[in-house]
Amino acid sequence: MASPDDLTGGKTSLYAARKAVYPKRVDGPFRRLKWAIMAVTLAIYYGTPWIRWDRGPYAPDQAVLVDLAHRRFYMFQIEIWPHEFYYVAGLLIMAGIGLFLVTSAVGRAWCGYACPQTVWTDLFQHVDRLVDGDRNAQIRLAQGPWTAEKIGKRALKYAIYLTIAFWTGGAWIMYFADAPTLTHDFWTGQAAPVAYGTVAVLTATTFVLGGFMREQVCIYMCPWPRIQTAMMDEKSLLVTYREWRGEPRGSTKKAMAHPGAFGDCIDCNQCVAVCPTGIDIREGPQIGCITCALCIDACDGVMAQVGRPRGLIDYCTLEDVAAEKAGGTARPVRKTLFRPRTIIYFSIWCAIGAAMLFTLGQRTRLDLAVQHERSPLYVQLSDGHIRNNYTLKLRNMETRPRAVEVTVSGLKDAALWTEEGSRVTAAQRITLTLAPDSVTRVKLFVAAPAAGAARQDFTIATRGLDGDPRGDSETIQFDRPPADNQEPGQ
Helix, strand or coil: CCCHHHHHCCCCCCCCCCCCCCCCCCCCHHHHHHHHHHHHHHHHHHHHHHCECCCCCCCCCECEEEECCCCEEEECCEEECHHHCHHHHHHHHHHHHHHHHHHHHHCCHHHHHHCHHHHHHHHHHHHHHHHHCCHHHHHHHHHCCCCHHHHHHHHHHHHHHHHHHHHHHHHHHHHHCCHHHHHHHHHCCCCCHHHHHHHHHHHHHHHHHHHHHCHHHHHHHCCHHHHHHHHCCCCCCEEEECHHHHCCCCCHHHHHHCCCCCCCCCCCCHHHHCCCCCCCHHHCCCCCCCCCCHHHHHHHHHHHHHCCCCCCEEEECHHHHHHHHCCCCCCCHHHHHCCHHHHHHHHHHHHHHHHHHHHHHHCCCEEEEEEECCCCCCEECCCCCEEEEEEEEEEECCCCCEEEEEEEECCCCCEEEECCCCCCCCECEEEEEECCCEEEEEEEEEEECCCCCCEEEEEEEEEECCCCCCEEEEEEEEECCCCCCCCCCC
């Protein structure tokens, strides 16, 4: 069996040391789009816990809250209980299909614009430019000796990193408790230890991943690029270099001296200089390309300066590039986006969303669960009736007290009462008051004539008495002694 040395001709390292990436500042429509998305996403992340939403006196007033203590999830007017976790699962499925849709249409646009790693890395890179200067200044500072200026700039930059990372971790825990209260408790030392631990972990991970590992996370650590690469095809819009137009490369001087001998690419390397992952898009599709399109802005700027048409690097499908190389024309963008694959993804996404909205609108806020007590299975009363005992769990999912009615059907001449009542006060229906946003346990006694089947199905139902008649019901069994084996009553 051949050894690795035999196959490679020597020992080959599987590890490549990281090459520092210093992206150059660039301006253009895609850069401005990244600015806008970064501002919106950061505002949503840091600001959402502070949005108030009035749900009445019996529920928290934080718009978005994951209340682990009471096992609730609040999102504005929507309240999700533990047994309704399928709504959260539905949102996760929609998010996954949404990523499939974006990937099939415009490649890794999620990675380039909205991924948290991208957003925070972009923010940290702007901190680099603020403190150290643009690309050339950063390179000179990194390669220069450790002077007082370098130490001071590094200390200032890392302090800003830590501040951003700390507020990132601090904002995260605000989603799990009332933000103003938790902030006060955190700074006065009264918060739970898990709050301090969570902030410490998220501060460290944000500082390291956003400040130092950056493109390494996108290329090596994150599994999503591999998934996206498998999902993209020749019809996906990607950031593409039109090599048929740009090659062979040559400077403007060479192009002027030899007309027609060189392509439009002047080999200025501006596309490489602005890339946040440090790749050369001219080498073709790569896993390191996050489709941020900053190279398009850089290349279009250079083309404008040298008097050549834009689009040497552009959003384009591999299929259209091949057609253009053969002398044809590219398809309109709308036809590229609206193809069967993307339409199917979009239809599935919309169907799941519509189904969730429909069920949210139709769901009852009053649930009933019934458990038949088996010890004893039944009790024969002094008047000859048979009594069965049941435990009701009435779930009031509204943030207000509710008056509800409990009735039975399918059990002739049945009488009901609770622990607070008696056989004397038994009736065919009872009224209960449920606490807001809680589960109320009630012990229900049901008495019926002894004549009948040894086991009979009947229904216990509940409905609201406060304007919303919707309720819930459950079919349960009523047990009697066999007709030939009745014992004296108790």
